[in-house]
Amino acid sequence: MAGRQWLYKHAEDELLDPRTPALPDREALVEPADALVCASHDGYQCGGEVALSAACTSARIGEVSGCRIGDSDTTNWIRTVRRQTTSAPGGLVDKATKGKRARRMPIPFVAVR
Structure with missing residues (x-):
């Protein structure tokens, strides 16, 4: 199948079965997060946990980098997404x-493996 035909078939498959692009199991998610930790300075665990949390909540990279301490309510385990951080001329x-408005999302318990 040539490029455009393959893309069309792939998109059609996703419409018929929404689980098609999903990871097959938890290990497929944990493995790259663990590799990120191994590649970090001194095996810094937080990087892997952030990657798992972002994947579990479908957060965009800008939303993850825009997270501040005050955005997380650890009593109810809810995070309010208020901003995204992006690169621009002159810095971040x-x-x-x-969506142009704040939204609340649950904080997943990703540290449990």
Whole structure:
């Protein structure tokens, strides 16, 4: 199958079965997170946990980098997504999320493996 035909078939498969692009199991998610920890300075665990949390909540990379301490409510385990951090001429800037409004999402317990 040539390029465009393959893309069309792939998109059609995803419409018929939404689980098609999903990871097959938890290990497929944990393995790259563990590799990230191994590649980090002194095996810094937080990087892997952030990657798992972002994957479990489908957070965009800008939303992850825009997270601040005050955005997380650890009593109810809810995070409020208020901003995204992106690169711009002159450095990083904060701007509104893609939906232009704050939203609340659960904080997953990803540290349990």
